[in-house]
Amino acid sequence: MWASINELKEKIHAGSSEEVVAEYLERIGRSKLNAFISTSGESAISRAKEIDANDIEGPLAGIPVAIKDNISTRCIQTTCASNILKGYVPPYDAHVIERLKKAGAVIIGKTNMDEFAMGTSTETSFYGATKNPWDMERVPGGSSGGSAAAVAGGEAPIALGSDTGGSVRCPASFCGVVGLKPTYGVISRYGLIAYANSLEQIGPFATSVRDVTTLFDVVAGYDPRDSTSVDKEVNYSSSLENNVKGLRIGVPEEYFGEGTDEKVEKAVRDSINTLEELGAKTTTVKMPHTKYALAAYYIIAMSEASSNLARFDGMRYGLRTEDSDWHTTFSQVRASGFGDEVKRRILLGTYALSAGYHDKYYLKALKVRTLIKQDFERAFKDVDVLITPTMPYPAFKLGEKIDDPISLYLADVDTVPINLAGVPSISVPCGFSGGLPIGLQIIGKHFDEATILRAAYTFEENTDFHTKRPEGM
Amino acid sequence: MYDNPDGVMIGLEVHVQLNKLKTKVFCGCVTDYHNDPPNSHVCPVCLGLPGSMPVINKKAVEAAIKIGLALNCKVEEHTQFYRKNYYYPDLPKGFQITQYDFPISSGGYVMIEGEDGELRVGITRAHMEEDPGRLVHEGTIDKSKYTLIDYNRSGMALIEIVSDPDMRSPKEARRYLDKLRNIVGYLDVFDGNLEGAMRVDANISIMGGQRAEIKNISSFKGAERALLFEIVRQKNVLRRGGVVVQETRHFDEAREITLSMRTKEEAHDYRYFPEPDLVPLKISGWAPAIKETLPELPDARRMRFVEQYGIKDDHAKALTSELKLAIFYEDVAKKADPKTAAVWVCDVLKGELNYRDLTVEAFKKEHMLSVLELLAGRKITEDGAVDIIRTLLDKGGSPEEIIKEKGLVIVAGDIVETAALEAIVENPQAAADYQAGKVKALNSLVGVVMKKTKGGADARKVREVLIAILSDGFYPPIEREKIEKTIIKIGDVMVEVSKPIANLLKKMGYV
């Protein structure tokens, strides 16, 4: 039931895309993971038939793909896992969706997530929590938990998520799949419903580095509708080489600090050793501002979010409550439409930007962001990649942290600095702790996805963690 | 000196809509929506749909620089867009993309005619922003049961021109607005005739109170009225021992009053921060090249007209009030007498155009030149010329056709003049009586001329010609002071006329 893109292509060649798509839809239909908010059953089948009938070519011709529910899809409900967007059907496609369609991919559904991508566990969804395929009592990570769980659970071969502070890498790590957060600007954000614009990128999920790269190749590229999109067309698949000879790995000790699970630390250090044995060289690097990244990240993200989410007022789309005067109506629509965590972040973001606090919180955080970015620039003078744990611990239990925002935020400690610096990073499976997957984070320089993909690919070619599948699916 | 007894301070925020651009400021929607159904020119960007992103229209930036330069502003090295966060139903994203720190231009000025001579009104800044949508209320804003929203206007490029609080009376505010429209109108960036092309918010305070911001002013006249109302209101509040609080007020155009917009605890806190979806602009380098493309601006052109064409300053001011009119005049003045042209373009044509709500584009330069030529050649009277201009505007045709049709040429100057001279010669006593101060004596001469022209001449004109001959000695009444007078004897009567007239009469064999 888990198949690579190449295996599916053979299957489509021998049979049809329709069969493949139907098989996935059937699995989603009887799943207990709650990985999807909506499935696009009929339109997916008819698209698959169309591809079969017309022999449509493309790197993903006939291949099913799952899309995080904060990416706009024409004619398919897009909710951001929020009550406020229940029933909202975008009249346009995100840039990545246009690219997927052109590549022949078949969108099979929209995946569950933390409401407005605000979370680390996919528990804040209005549509119920997603479960971790490795342990139904645990979270899949977040916020793109639905996409990661779908791929890990064999409900989609590939999927897109978005990563604002770790939202692709965290669930990839917790669900034992591969997830990439590209350099800021490499994938157009046009159509991605913004949580924190200056930090986020869309990113691919798959069960292997090769499939992640294939999907990445399809969705990456310049888009004039996103002013922060970068005009660089690269074929990343061609950089996949089983070779790390001479690769300079930096290990920032700050990422192995207090709160890091022992087994996680061991798995990551073993992985670094594996790469060393394959010819890479390791040095320790200092990234002194790492401990401030979390606070800076949350202040920036919440500030931007408080503004991004202002448009949800029930006038043009989304939830509408009983009308009274417009101030009251807006306030009531928003009070009924948003969940607690979203409200908390809006309130904190509003506070951080408000008169008298702007400099203390927002501006200060942006200055700290500069220092963190400089930490990376300094480190990358001497090394090609940095390797750290993706998450300090494996998947935690559903409900375990949901009532304690701080402890939930702390889970992002190893992923948020990457978004602050805008560099690319990939999470690949590198071991298990108590039967739960552990993720290895490989971080690169701006626009040097090729190197981290090569390192990840080499690691994968020489280990078998990525071939392990959860039982009982 | 104007002593501004109430300590009135007025600052204006004028929004100029760049409606001559093809598309909106952050998206590719067309700007030509004025006659179309609501919400028919919108896209994910200007409708603020989740996931949409703005991209800056390059032409809008160029227009902004043009305006900044024309207002004597400095174009900044680094400029950036910000989000201004506030809620209003016309604002589809819950924030407006505008500028805050680092506006595109700042620190300029405009010269206007103040209460006591020239007044320099400082321009704090001229920055770019997006227009919100349009709200339609059933009846008035405070009584309407619901609000309708049309986002066709949403995302139109606006330049907000913020003045220093340098104006001291509603009249000065009005003159500032006229001047601004005048200057910006020269730049070919907006069509001032379209609805909502220029909108005004006014800040006004008087001594002893805080300032009120008045919104929803839809015309320059409205601005003057709103300010007049506000001064009276604020004075009354203070007189009653009250406090003028800082607040936003809504101008009700129909009732010519301002209404408090305060509901609940409306404390504004716009929480400005840089728009993360737009990158900074470094465009000060564009300024020199754009400066080259600026037309000669109204003040400079006005001074040059006075100097180059020797016309009155009032005329120069009126002629430069609009770029097209200035160009029209100048084209005409190059081929005709500039002073006469100024009189006819400014005093006659402009009035007739205004009366008909037309622009100068409705009148052909060639026609103006023909009219002036006919006048100079004394082929038509001034009344005839006015008639021709009116007919051209109302019915079209050509001056020649109109003359033929209306028989205007028959009472041309020469004929009236000859008849007048004949009348004087035949009635020397009446002429002498008039010159001796018996004003009524003129009537009999007019009657004679009218008889001679078979009623074809305009009586008013006949009087004018007779007065000219008898008082100044020549017609048309030009260069009067240079004309030497002489006394001639007609029959038994001594009449004072100019030498040319005397010579004319000799030639005609009367003397």
Add this chain to the structure above:
Amino acid sequence: MITRKDLTHIGWLSRLELSEKDIEKYTPKLNSVLDYFTELDDVDTEGVPPTYHVLPLSNVFREDEVSAQGGSLTQEEALSNAPKTQDGFFKAPRMM
């Protein structure tokens, strides 16, 4: 420290109706987060410029050209998600 009064004000700025119960519930949680944020007070940022954009991009424009396909929506599409409409307009509550 965020007070109940602050929270009421922020709720107003954010247009989030907060009941007494909400305020009760949120105040300690928001304060614990704000308390965590004070960690940044330890960082010396004297002379450090803020990073608004992580990439050094500038002068990104579009030409003044009407967007083709993928641009404007029809009125029907524009209104398709609106909870309330009237005569082609979006219908919002009364202003006052």
